Amino acid sequence: MSTEIRTRFAPSPTGFLHIGGVRTALYNYLFAEKHKGKFILRIEDTDRSRSESRYSRAIMEGLRWLGLDWSEGPFYQSERGQIYEKAIRKLSEEGKAYRCFCSPKELAARGREAESRGEPPGYDGRCRELSSSESGRLEKEGRGYAWRIRTPESGAISFDDIIKGNITVDAATIQDFVLVKSDGGPAYNFACAADDSDMRITHVIRGDDHISNTPKQLLIYRALGENPPRYAHLPQVHGTDGKRLSKRTGAASLDEFREEGYLPGALRNFLALLGWSTSDAQQIFAPDELKEKFDLSGVGRSPGVFDMEKLRWINGKYIRETSPAELARLAAPWLLRAGILKSPEDIPERIIEALALEKEKFSTLSEVPEKIGFLLRDDVAYDPKAVSKRLEKDGVIDILTDIQNLLRETEDFSRENLEDIFRSYVEKKQLGAGKVFHPVRVAVSGQMKGPGLFELLEFIGRDKSVERIGYALKEYVK
RNA sequence: GGCGGCAUCGUCUAGCCUGGCCUAGGACACAGCCCUCUCAAGGCUGCGACACGGGUUCAAAUCCCGUUGCCGCUACCA
Incomplete structure (x- = not known):
């Protein structure tokens, strides 16, 4: 009979959850899950002057947000005298x-x-x-x-x-x-070993800054007459400057990543890869795939640098795989703050459609408002560069006038039909597609970038499109 | 100082245990090209590394020794 695998995450509530600690928690969680064991949460609050309950709460909230649910605990060392x-x-x-x-x-x-x-x-x-x-x-x-x-x-x-x-x-x-200690409280090594022993922890997975503590804890186990667990010491995570990860090098606490708009799944994926890899170097993992594939034998020995660019890339991947409706729900806090959304309970279909059009352009949720704002506002903000490059050109006046007339008569304003109309116009006039598409895009959206022209027009609708072309003709086209 | 850990592209890493398949593979970033109505996304190509010095061996990123560098611990903090 094999014994149950038991791991634990043992943060001290003296500050917000550090991203390095989160990775440690993740590895403990993944290892326990993989082996159908238990993942235990133990709060090491023996430093009475520095421990605060608000930090304990923040730590637990962070773990839950990331989906690292513990199976036993939380146990507080202050209550285990x-x-x-x-x-x-x-x-x-x-x-x-x-x-x-x-x-x-x-x-x-x-x-x-x-x-x-x-x-x-x-x-x-x-x-x-x-x-x-x-x-x-x-x-x-x-x-x-x-x-x-x-x-x-x-x-x-x-x-x-x-x-x-x-x-x-x-x-x-x-x-x-x-x-x-003389205040009667246990010192770290003692509390740690006594608890690991009492909780029958089988695998201690923690940062390698604890390597020097391990012999001490082994001595305690020996004195107690108990069998020690197996140890797995994870290499440290550093910032770009080679030092400990801090605000200066990007972000340090889990909350900051959350506020920046990283998805829990993406963060888990990224953190898992920071120090661990499969032999085929898989980069993106489906939900639940991590806990199947994770293995301590795939963990490297050398310290790693936290690469924000790669996190952004992974996050973008996860966002692209999220449905527009779900994305709207996730981005609601940012949309709300930007004034684009009025109530998180009631997300207009129009926002979801806008999200569907621009989905592949976000790296983080916090970028959502600025990237879909131009689609939703009533008054068009004309980008001066776009105006000079695409509107203030010869021939534009004729093209926009023609297109405006064509659109005015169009009943079926679907992207497919619009494409037919534009293509045949371009062919009839013997013009390059860009020659026509670009000015229309700018006239209608004020921007040089955005969704495909036909999706854009369909989204904006016939009346507004015609009106905007008229406005652009009057104000900007020479 | 003492003790311990670590050392492959700018970054994350595969390979190291069980030398030869390594003119060192993948990913992010970067550059170029393709796709294309723009921006993205996607595809392709390119740039780019075995810290250094000795040894062992027919053969070393891989084994051994030394050097250097970085990190941690050396608390009645955790």
């Missing part, structure tokens, strides 16, 4: 942890001293061999204390990382680090 107390009691009884009465101030001072002497800073082991009577006396004096682990003085600690391979560290380089 009994777990850590029980563990520390066991360790203390077995002599694997001890109380340290040195205050942070003293520690810092001794650390600086050691450094000035050219020695490595860090804990000097002063309280390690305190007798129980001394220890009791110090406690009665009312001195605060922290719990430290008794670390081995020699030997090798090694583990086989799924991504990085075998990693070995000399135990002597690991100090007696703090397990429980």
Whole structure:
């Protein structure tokens, strides 16, 4: 019988969800899904002064938006005190942890001293061999204390990382680090290992900035007498400048991507590819295809740079595959803000039609208003460049006049029929198609770019088209 | 400083474990062409990389050693 795969995402609520963290969450989710296991959410809020519940809420909302639904949790470390107390009691009884009465101030001072002497800073082991009577006396004096682990003085600690391979560290380089802080709360490594153990996590998938923590956590597992999970350390994600991803290099928090108008599916697709790939280098994945194909063996070892251009490309691909009606629903917040849409509940058919005409031109949802605005406004904004290039030319006056007359008489204003009319006119007059199409396009829309001419005319309608050509003739054509 | 990690086109990467099929493949971006009424989309072509130096071998991107560079940890932060 194979054991259930259990992964977890363990953010600390000290800020908004960073895009690197999102990728970590995604890999954990995908790995668990692929193996029909569980994906657990654990909020690491042991830093009482920096943790805020609004961040926890934002993190969860972000994960839900991305579709990374967790199967257990959220568990808050701040509510799991009994777990850590029980563990520390066991360790203390077995002599694997001890109380340290040195205050942070003293520690810092001794650390600086050691450094000035050219020695490595860090804990000097002063309280390690305190007798129980001394220890009791110090406690009665009312001195605060922290719990430290008794670390081995020699030997090798090694583990086989799924991504990085075998990693070995000399135990002597690991100090007696703090397990429980003097405020009674667990320190990171302790809370993490105690929880991973308690939650029966089978695979710890996290950023490789945690590699140096792993031996410490292994030591805790060993002291607890538990079997450690498998570890998979993901390479970091950097910005274009090679540093940690930040606002300066584009965007850093999930919310920013959401506000820019990236689709959750596109972001998942992009993030999955940032560090992972299939051997055939597939770029675009259908819904649910990621969780089938994802595999930790396809994760690379080297850090990656967040490529905004590629994200835009993927997002555009996803937008092109979205139906106009769905797209209208998704773009509603931006349309609303631009004043193009009045109510998100009631999306006019006309907006959906406009979207259908311009769909392949958006990279993000935030670009939608500016790109369909010219189709929907009543007054045409004539682009000066378009006017000078396509209207202020010889022969335009005759062409527009002819076309205006033809359109005025046209009952069937469908794109197909319009095309027939234009084609036969062009043929009859022995003109190049562009010679006719371009001025009409500008006269009717004010722009040089846009949908195909016949779709454009059909969309605008006969009366408006005729009227606009008349206006252009009067105002712009010489 | 110590310890650990990483190193293929500008970017994401395939290949590395199990040397030869690699005159190093794909994707984004960029350039050109095609399609075409414009802009896109799409198609095609091009540009473009094994960090450096030694070794092992008939043969190295792939194995070994060293150098360099970048990153992380070295907290009673997580």
